[in-house]
Amino acid sequence: MGLQPLEFSDCYLDSPWFRERIRAHEAELERTNKFIKELIKDGKNLIAATKSLSAAQRKFAHSLRDFKFEFIGDAETDDERCIDASLREFSNFLKNLEEQREIMVPEFRPCIGLCTGSEAYLKRKKKERKKKKKKRKEICNQRRALSVTETLIKPLEKFRKEQLGAVKEEKKKFDKETEKNYSLIDKHLNLSAKKKDSHLQEADMQVEQNRQHFYELSLEYVCKLQEIQERKKFEFVEPMLSFFQGMFTFYHQGHELAKDFNHYKMELQINIQNTRNRFEGTRSEVEELMNKIRQNPKDHKRASQFTAEGYLYVQEKRPAPFGSSWVKHYCMYRKAAKKFNIIPFEHRSGGKLGDGEVFFLKECTKRHTDSIDRRFCFDVEAADRPGVSLTMQAFSEEERKQWLEALGGKEALLHSFNRAIIPRPEGSAQLDKMGFTILRKCISAVETRGINDQGLYRVVGVSSKVQRLLSMLMDVKTCNEVDLENSVDWEVKTITSALKQYLRSLPEPLMTYELHGDFIVPAKSGSPESRVNAIHFLVHKLPEKNKEMLDILVKHLTNVSHHSKQNLMTVANLGVVFGPTLMRPQEETVAAIMDLKFQNIVVEILIENHEKIFRTPPDATFLEPVSLSTSPPNAPPRQSKRQGQRTKRPVAVYNLCLELEDGDSPNLPKEDTPTSNLDSLSSPSPTTAAVHGPPGPDKNHLLTDGGSFGDWASPVPCQTRSPMVQWLNTQSPTTPSCSPAITPPSPKPPPSPVSLPTTIVDKPPESVVNRKARAVYPCEAEHSSELSFEIGAIFEDVQTSREPGWLEGTLNGKRGLIPQNYVKLL
Numbered sequence: 001m002g003l004q005p006l007e008f009s010d011c012y013l014d015s016p017w018f019r020e021r022i023r024a025h026e027a028e029l030e031r032t033n034k035f036i037k038e039l040i041k042d043g044k045n046l047i048a049a050t051k052s053l054s055a056a057q058r059k060f061a062h063s064l065r066d067f068k069f070e071f072i073g074d075a076e077t078d079d080e081r082c083i084d085a086s087l088r089e090f091s092n093f094l095k096n097l098e099e100q101r102e103i104m105v106p107e108f109r110p111c112i113g114l115c116t117g118s119e120a121y122l123k124r125k126k127k128e129r130k131k132k133k134k135k136r137k138e139i140c141n142q143r144r145a146l147s148v149t150e151t152l153i154k155p156l157e158k159f160r161k162e163q164l165g166a167v168k169e170e171k172k173k174f175d176k177e178t179e180k181n182y183s184l185i186d187k188h189l190n191l192s193a194k195k196k197d198s199h200l201q202e203a204d205m206q207v208e209q210n211r212q213h214f215y216e217l218s219l220e221y222v223c224k225l226q227e228i229q230e231r232k233k234f235e236f237v238e239p240m241l242s243f244f245q246g247m248f249t250f251y252h253q254g255h256e257l258a259k260d261f262n263h264y265k266m267e268l269q270i271n272i273q274n275t276r277n278r279f280e281g282t283r284s285e286v287e288e289l290m291n292k293i294r295q296n297p298k299d300h301k302r303a304s305q306f307t308a309e310g311y312l313y314v315q316e317k318r319p320a321p322f323g324s325s326w327v328k329h330y331c332m333y334r335k336a337a338k339k340f341n342i343i344p345f346e347h348r349s350g351g352k353l354g355d356g357e358v359f360f361l362k363e364c365t366k367r368h369t370d371s372i373d374r375r376f377c378f379d380v381e382a383a384d385r386p387g388v389s390l391t392m393q394a395f396s397e398e399e400r401k402q403w404l405e406a407l408g409g410k411e412a413l414l415h416s417f418n419r420a421i422i423p424r425p426e427g428s429a430q431l432d433k434m435g436f437t438i439l440r441k442c443i444s445a446v447e448t449r450g451i452n453d454q455g456l457y458r459v460v461g462v463s464s465k466v467q468r469l470l471s472m473l474m475d476v477k478t479c480n481e482v483d484l485e486n487s488v489d490w491e492v493k494t495i496t497s498a499l500k501q502y503l504r505s506l507p508e509p510l511m512t513y514e515l516h517g518d519f520i521v522p523a524k525s526g527s528p529e530s531r532v533n534a535i536h537f538l539v540h541k542l543p544e545k546n547k548e549m550l551d552i553l554v555k556h557l558t559n560v561s562h563h564s565k566q567n568l569m570t571v572a573n574l575g576v577v578f579g580p581t582l583m584r585p586q587e588e589t590v591a592a593i594m595d596l597k598f599q600n601i602v603v604e605i606l607i608e609n610h611e612k613i614f615r616t617p618p619d620a621t622f623l624e625p626v627s628l629s630t631s632p633p634n635a636p637p638r639q640s641k642r643q644g645q646r647t648k649r650p651v652a653v654y655n656l657c658l659e660l661e662d663g664d665s666p667n668l669p670k671e672d673t674p675t676s677n678l679d680s681l682s683s684p685s686p687t688t689a690a691v692h693g694p695p696g697p698d699k700n701h702l703l704t705d706g707g708s709f710g711d712w713a714s715p716v717p718c719q720t721r722s723p724m725v726q727w728l729n730t731q732s733p734t735t736p737s738c739s740p741a742i743t744p745p746s747p748k749p750p751p752s753p754v755s756l757p758t759t760i761v762d763k764p765p766e767s768v769v770n771r772k773a774r775a776v777y778p779c780e781a782e783h784s785s786e787l788s789f790e791i792g793a794i795f796e797d798v799q800t801s802r803e804p805g806w807l808e809g810t811l812n813g814k815r816g817l818i819p820q821n822y823v824k825l826l
Helices: 017-066 078-104 110-114 119-133 132-147 148-189 197-235 237-295 397-407 433-449 463-474 493-506 516-522 528-539 544-561 571-581 590-594 596-608 610-615 675-683 721-726
Strands: 309-316 324-334 339-344 357-364 378-382 387-393 769-773 794-800 805-809 814-819 823-825
Touching: 017 148, 017 197, 078 237, 078 463, 148 197, 148 237, 148 823, 197 237, 197 769, 237 571, 237 590, 309 397, 309 493, 357 397, 378 397, 433 463, 433 493, 433 544, 463 493, 493 571, 516 528, 516 596, 528 596, 528 610, 544 571, 544 610, 571 596, 590 596, 596 610, 794 814
Parallel strands: none
Antiparallel strands: 309 324, 309 387, 324 339, 339 357, 357 378, 378 387, 769 794, 769 823, 794 805, 805 814
8 A cells, every 4th residue: 555645634633643644755755765866876887887888899899990810822802801891890880889879978988089199180180070060069969968967867866955855854844843832832731820811821822823833834844745755756757768768769779780780791691601611622622732741741842943942950160169059051052053042040049030141052072970970961062162161960861862962962862852743643534525425414414303402512422422423424335324314323412423523533624724823813803894804815715625614514503503592502602612623723732722712713703604704705805904902892992192091981881892883793683693702703802913023122131132042033934924914913013024015094003014915905095085984982082173972973074184093074063083993984
């Protein structure tokens, strides 16, 4: 049962039960007062915890933003670049979330200026505050409206002090007046009746006046008690409602950010899945290579320009009585020039290279144990230091014999340090009429019986059955007897495994060793359109039989990908399966295996653009070389007039990596082109620009002066490079070009000229006059002479600018400079 109402008429009776009811009301208000006091304390703790959470999340976002993945090799795939950029996207998401929290709790202002300690930063922030004063004022108003302190803490403190505090003061007056009233009554009743009537009448009037004052005060106190009991219901709950409204607004903003983030999340999941699939394929290849080398390491030594190289201990003689010491050196010998290079290197000292030494060998002599108290030793004498010899010690007798053989010593071992590339054993599979028959029979059976089987081509068959089927298919006598379409003896997975095994058994991969490197180059760099055109060009350089079989196979894989909803074999999955099969490298190395992911991308491009690549001739007038830029996938480089590139992006837009404009997308139906595979056509890796250049000065200080390793990394002679490689690759500044070169217009100047095929090299770049252009990337002006625009903006009267890499055009009546690679001419 609730509190009993206080009747005003009871104030005059002032009965014990009335007093009991007043005490019940007072106890309830005291309980409310304590509760509000505790709630205010908890609210302040909540603000402090929110500050700590916000600071921790900002620190977490800062850590995410600053980290960058390193990759193995000379380039990243588009999926890997998107994964690398994902940490910055996560950081931006948390930053946006904390900005919304800051609106809810504006008492927390992260001290960014103090953290950076940068005077330039403070000046820039001051300038931004002046420019955005009006907007900041509106935001501040919102923050004040949604502040936890403003909406919850202050109203509760005000209610507690002004309302509950007023009741306490009224209670003190009421208790004091009660004591005074009843004391006066007791005193009055004790007056003697013998006193004068005038004195008694005066006393009666005084008591009556005091009683009337007491009754009025009692009435007011009772009214105040009941008023506060009713007032607290809304004056206490209303601030709570405002607080929760602000909290729900914050969570709603988080929900909106999550909705914007959802598209990016789905695309990133595809990137991660593609990268995981490629990792699984790469890992199996690496483990296989590791086991091969473990079993026979001598047969898998990499080809090198040095006749012999490895670690030797060199005796360093000291003046008496100090004797001598033995210091470990990494030694390299080139027999043709008789040049011997030694570099001191000690693993235990942190692995730092010492100062190297170069000399020309005169002779080498084996040392016997009767002349020196160490095993495996030999002496070498330098031609430019007559009479001075160096004593060296190998790790074993076998290694000493190898060094003696390489250095022309007396004991020779018919074993070379650097073996030539070991050719793969040729299988019985051949690219002949029988091979085409096998391919067509297997494809026909798969498309008839198992086109919708889940994991088609990924699920492998039993090895013994696969070998038996392949043997029967490759035998002229039994090939025609094998019925794959109607026989239940052969499972679909056995047929698909036999098909892959046949392709792997060819003496040379279907896309040839010769063009292997050329196919990899466009997969590592270039715009989507240039990648397709480059691979289109290379496919038509394949031998006719290779191209014909590749056409049949890729057409089948395209059909398989069209049923990906049933068989789960997307274009990316098929690329993982057939990349190593169609484009295996000639030499098995870890570096070659790291290029597997780019082989997969080449196969993806073949599948997605089958009709264009195999049914139309390559465009001989295609002038756009693969761009080797340093920009992220959706933003081509632009030449800035000031140092530094802007990295701003719109808030809560999470479609960084996979957005292709209509004009550059492949000519396939949208629903038939999985989003993950559009990634394989996006922009170049930041690091591919220097792939083919000579070693930089920081690689080794021994590579510069005379008698050093200046020819350690000699460039490949230009006449041995195919025209396609010359077309796609930039040349080193020190490497002479093989043909006349022109510099294509690019807002960011390339490090060196780009050589084009001889059929188009003589054509100068056409100047642009009075054309229209459409923006394919957004751009924010960095100078008053530049134009800012969004994707899809149409420019009028576009002309070539005197500024290299820029165009001049008119947008919305304003004329200015436009980055050339941000627009597409109409």
